[in-house]
Amino acid sequence: MIKSDLNINLITKSSFNFFTSLLKLEDIINFALDNNYQNACLVEKDTMYLIYPFIKACAKNNLKAIIGLEISALNIILFAKNLNGYYKLVKISSIINTEENNKEIDIYLNDDDLIVLNNYQNFPQHLVVNEKQFEALKIFNEIGNKKSPIIQEKLLKNSKFIEKYGNDIAEKYQKIIEQINLQFEFNKKFKLPSFSIDSKFKDQDQYLYFLLNESLKKYFKKSKYALLNQKKYQKRLDYEFSVIKKMKFTNYFLIVFDLIRYARNKEIYVGPGRGSAAGSIVAFLLNITLADPIKLNLYFERFLNPDRISFPDIDIDIEDERREELFLYLRNKYHKDHFAQIITFQSLKAKMSLKDVFRFLKISPSEANRVTKILDDRISLQESYKKNKNFKYLIEENINFAKGYQIAKEIEGLPRQFSTHAAGIVISYQKIDNLVPIQKGYSNQYNQTQYSMNYLEENQLLKIDLLGLRNLTFLKKIINLIKNTENKEINLQKIDYKDQKVFKLLMQGKTLGIFQLESPGMSDVLMKIKPTEFEDIVATISLFRPGPIKQIDHYIKRKNQQEKISYLIPQLEPILKKTYGIIIYQEQIMEIAQKISKFTLAKADLLRKAISKKNSEELNLLKHDFIDGAINNNYSKEIAIKIYDLIFEFALYGFNRSHAVSYSFITYWLAYLKTYYPQEFIVCLLNQSIGNDNKTIQYIEEAQYFKIKVKYPDINATNYNYFLKDDQIFLALEVINGLGKQTINELTKERNNGKYLDFIDFVVRMQKIKLSIKQLEFLIKGGALDSFLLTRNTMLNNLKIISEYAKLVLLKDGDNYKIDYSIVDEKPKLKEYEKDNYQQFEKEALGFLLEANDFIKYQNKLSKKQSKDLLLIKELNLIQDQDIKVFGIINSIRKIKTKNNQEMAFLEIKDQSEKISITIWPRKYQELEQKLKIGIGIIIRGKIDLRRNKTIILDQAEIIV
Secondary structure, eight states: OOOTTOOOOOSBOOTTSTTTOOOOHHHHHHHHHHTTOSEEEEEEESOOTTHHHHHHHHHHTTOEEEEEEEETTTTEEEEEOSHHHHHHHHHHHHHHHHOSOOGGGGGGTTOTTEEEEESGGGSOEEEESSGGGHHHHHHHHHHTTOOOOSSEEEOOOHHHHHHHHOHHHHHHHHHHHHTOOOOOOOSOOOOOOOOOOOTTSSSHHHHHHHHHHHHHHHHHHHOHHHHHTHHHHHHHHHHHHHHHHHTTOHHHHHHHHHHHHHHHHTTOOBOSOOGGGGGOHHHHHTTSOOSOTTTTTOOGGGTSOTTSOOOOOOOEEEETTSHHHHHHHHHHHHOGGGEEEEEEEEEOOHHHHHHHHHHHTTOOHHHHHHHHTTOOTTSOHHHHHHHOHHHHHHHHHOHHHHHHHHHHHHHTTOEEEEEEEEEEEEEOSSOGGGTSOEEEOSSTTSEEEEEEGGGTGGGTOEEEEEEEEHHHHHHHHHHHHHHHHHOOOOOGGGSOTTOHHHHHHHHTTOOTTOTTTOSHHHHHHHHHHOOOSHHHHHHHHHHSSTTGGGGHHHHHHHHTTSSOOOOSSGGGHHHHGGGTTOOOBHHHHHHHHHHHHOOOHHHHHHHHHHHHHTOHHHHHHHHHHHHHHHHHTTOOHHHHHHHHHHHHHHHTTOBOHHHHHHHHHHHHHHHHHHHHOHHHHHHHHHHHTTTOHHHHHHHHHHHHHTTOEEEOOOTTTOOSSOEEETTEEEOOGGGSTTOOHHHHHHHHHHHTTOOOOSHHHHHHHHTTTTOOHHHHHHHHHTTTTGGGOOOHHHHHHHHHHHHHHHHHHEEEETTEEEEOGGGSSSOOOOOOOOOOOHHHHHHHHTSSOSTTSHHHHHHTTOOHHHHTTOBOGGGGGGOOSSEEEEEEEEEEEEEEEOTTSOEEEEEEEEOSSOEEEEEEOHHHHHHHTTTOOTTOEEEEEEEEOTTSTTEEEEEEEEEEO
8 A cells, every 4th residue: 555645756857867857956845745745756867966955955844855876877776775875876976977987886786775776767757847848848858969768757646656657666666765764964063174284293273373373473573563462463363263273173274274375385376365264363374364354453253253153264366377286286185085176057047948949949040039139147037028028029929939938938947067166176084975976077187076065065075265366367477577577576565555656546547457446437436535545445345336335425525525424423433433434344333233232243243144144033132132232331222223223224235344455455466566567567468358359459548548659569579478678568469360379379480490581581481381361461451560661551462472472482391391592583572552551451450550540659759758747638527727738639620710810729639538629829829820730649738728628728739740
């Protein structure tokens, strides 16, 4: 007799068997709950992607978990009887997915902890919730090119199952299910990998404490502030260490310390810190972070709260081109079997779901694009149908579109493939496949977990995030270039963080290429804030976000003394003074709770978190404690409530100050380098933007602002990248259309045989590497051959003749070539042509104008003296009642006569981005009339006409010819 509360849908498969099933985890769980079953079933094929989340969901819903692993190579399904059986399935799946030879599996086939199900192919496999989904499932199988099981079935109630498949199979399934009792241990004590130490230390705790005190002694010698506050630093160190020791996280800090020490020793750039870790003096003294948390008022409890047991999370930023070296270090140090990367899953988004379904409904790509181009992948198809009138209209007007939409809704959001987490890795105190299943990663060098990142820590794996930060690579390249060009070693730890020249650059909005400040919106804010200290950078970064952005205007006005600063009570002033009475940081909220209600910082952090997570149950208790604490601290209830309401409002979007301070270091470093080494900065910036024409144009314009000349590529000097020579930036060969990296490598390799002597020599030698006529034309048009001292028109018009000549004199010699000019009596004579069409040439070859751009052409003629103190036209908005100096190209000249019948003129001049009108009074016009021509360069000195916007009254002019 089949028990009524037993779920006998034994071979239930989820959508994590890619393109095989439509069942989501919640479908399987809800089916069991809706039918009052005591168990739920899940079988995965070869992998175990959803097994652990399924076990966890069963436990949460008081369901018995029945888990099976289908081994396709053996045509069997193995079910885990108990926890040992589960870990044996983990081993088997790992063997299947990492080993070439699967013979090791044989030892498990008669295991007491496993149940073997043979000949299951003719049994039903449950893949959908209801019959309506079968059409969607068929298309889904076809999209993934998957062979469907012999019997595809929906989830069935017991009575329907028996009616359809008979009592024998039902009883067989019941017998299997009744043997299973899988009790998973969810709250196991976390065990960290043990960090090896010198035998002279008793244990890791003693070693860590030794490292910290040694580091603190050295810091007292470097920092006057720390030296004056020795007791404060020692007390904080001892407190943090006691918490770390008590929570048994010593090994974690040593592992991270060792990794960062290795990186720095190998000259791999590591960021100054990330997230709340900068609040720890332990992290600072171990050189994990670079911000002094005591001096900068950062809190340890924001990072590691003794009242909230959670694992410390130190994410590490490193230069993005050398992350692999740290992966290798960790794998080798902790052993390859104890190291893995982390899997991620990519799902079918709205557009892709609809496109895939339309393709199988024989809807043409053009028709499909008409529908999908108006979709936003950030919202579901159903939401788009409700909110997007155009989409709804298209679906309703066409029966095929409507059918495709209904099917696509069924497959949308389902996983389609696995990938690798960009930054995360795990290490373990034992072999990883003893704990979670693994598989080969995309690069066979590393294995990766079969469970995604959310389930690893609870399975005893230590997760470390190594995030590749492009700006660190950029920073390093600038510093290396400075060393090469100017023979200077830049130590970013020793630069002046109060340098007003750096803040002046930010005030001017010259933030292109500067981490976190590059957007036009951020640039505008900085011009209004007028930063004068490091704290202004920290505040700007923290305020320039969707929630707190409304406070920016108040911050600007208060900083610039245009708005009164007020405090709810005087006791808040010391906490909020630096931010002009505005709560910006989460740490300020914690400090207010500590001062007003006598909360410990740990409890204040719980309040901060409860507000941000909108945890109403915990929040009500903490609100009550806050108000009582304030009353006991001699504040009235009315004031206590007002202060609570104030911090509640700001805590919803208060920013993590520890993170903001850490990232502001990178921002300041780049601003400093741009201020003092703009040539090196812009060269590296341009190299970083190769392939992005819009950025390239922006950065070339930025070079002009800094009076740096930008020159065409030189075939005899330039390689793939931009480079600096004689205070000039030479374009990279890569910016020329039609040249790939391989072609450029061949060009430069041939140049190693000797410089290209002239145009003919170059064309002849290019036959060796089979450069096409089109590629040669682009090199000419892009200015790369200008050093041959011929006009581009001359080279273009003679190219075919020289190419024919090259074929005659270039002879094959085995695997090589040789040139024999004696074969032809004399070299071809080049017919000369005038310089013309350069603007068109540059647009074709470069995608932008360089010297063919009149502004750049004339700007490159300016001497250093002429360039001094020049302003951009857009900067004149900030100038009032003072002498100014601008440079531009004359765009128009309009003459008029005054009432006294004297001639005067209005010029319009333009630079790279804007135009402005110039008023020239009669006396000055008389002096300049014969020199003024449209299209030439001119330096204007004068004053802004306050009566007319965007007008300069000319005082002096200097024509550039």
